[in-house]
Amino acid sequence: MSARAGRGGDPGWREQPTARIAPVDSPPVGPDELLRQVARGDDQAFTALYDAIVPRVYGLARRVLRDPAQAEEVAQEALVEVWRTAARFDPAKGSATSWVLTITHRRAVDRVRAAQAGADRERRVAAASVETPYDDVVEEVTASLEQQQVRRCLKGLTDLQREAITLAYYDGYTYREVAEKLDTALPTIKTRMRDGLIRLRDCLGVSVA
């Protein structure tokens, strides 16, 4: 069964003569390096970065804003800002991917706060769901590892930590609004956001060089 390829190796190709190494190609280029090239005005690097990262950018804007047209506008603005301010990216403070997503999230949050009145937001949040149920084993393995990790690590938080973090990140609420919604004291919400993120950081194995 071809689905099981590789158990112990396939003798068919092992017997082939070895040493078919090609000359050294250009080195692999990830988002960090692409962004450095973008900072030098390289528009081809920008195109490559765009293609690599745009589903994350658009997906995040869509998550916060719900409305596809607004999400498209915000994603577009964020990506142009990435081009414009690429020289400010500092790899010592985190990954290029995170830098781009931080720009996107901030713009999305600013937009949602400017645009949406209270009642509207209530409905919007009621329609939102943080977790997608995955009861099918095939779907489970198809989900990206990052999604699996995030889901698993969110489950490791206390209810209050998880609610505070998801209301802020996915729905764009301020911590004051979160405190009100969860009927919890302001200092408690601040603290839960912080210690919840710290727990997520450790669970996800995030480190910054």
Add this chain to the structure above:
Amino acid sequence: MSQPTEIHTLAGAYALDALTEIERAGFARHISECEACATEVAELSETASRLSAAAWEVPPSRMRDAVLAEVSHTRQVTGGKVERAVHGDVRRWRRWTAAAVAAGVVALGGMATVWVVQEQRVGDARQQAQQLRTDQARVNAVLAARDVRLRTADVPGGGKVTVAISPSLDDGVVLMSDLPAPPEGKAYQLWLIRESSPTSAGVMAAGQRTGTAVLDTVGSADTLGLTLEPVGGSPLPTMTPIAGVPLA
């Protein structure tokens, strides 16, 4: 609570963009003076960004043209920062490739790798489902292990390769998601690399772009590399890896 203590606790809310504009500006000023908060915010922002993994969505294709057109007539701000030297990963790959070429032949280990194929409906469906469950149980066990270490690399053109290793379970898994479609006749192959020597860690099926591999032995490999090889795999990589995950 004193004011200095109070303000440090805003790092989480700041990383989540949960402060009002005025508070945000105030805390940004604080970060420039407080190294502890600057470090914490960097880590917590990186963490918050991971939450967006759950929101992956392909935008309308017109957006690409619109962004590229706008960029073509947008001036960039200049940073004036000193460029860093060659990236560490790049150096490692160059070293590995050079050493592999010089060695000519590299020993192949008896790596047992299981590929879970989602995109093909082949073989006995029930047997496949059962195998999926067994593999998935191992994947879940590794991911849930207290000592799990996770390492991820972005693949140019899209997707990610992630390695999760649990020393206590002596087990590791590789997850590849949304890789660029391999060219006709090519398949993705994984390599465990120890001191610049690659050992095949499994070949994906032709055209497969997403998969989970269970590694029985990680041993002392320091890097997991990804290449495109002829369908069925190669005894040695025929190209410089397109992505590498440092395991150390």
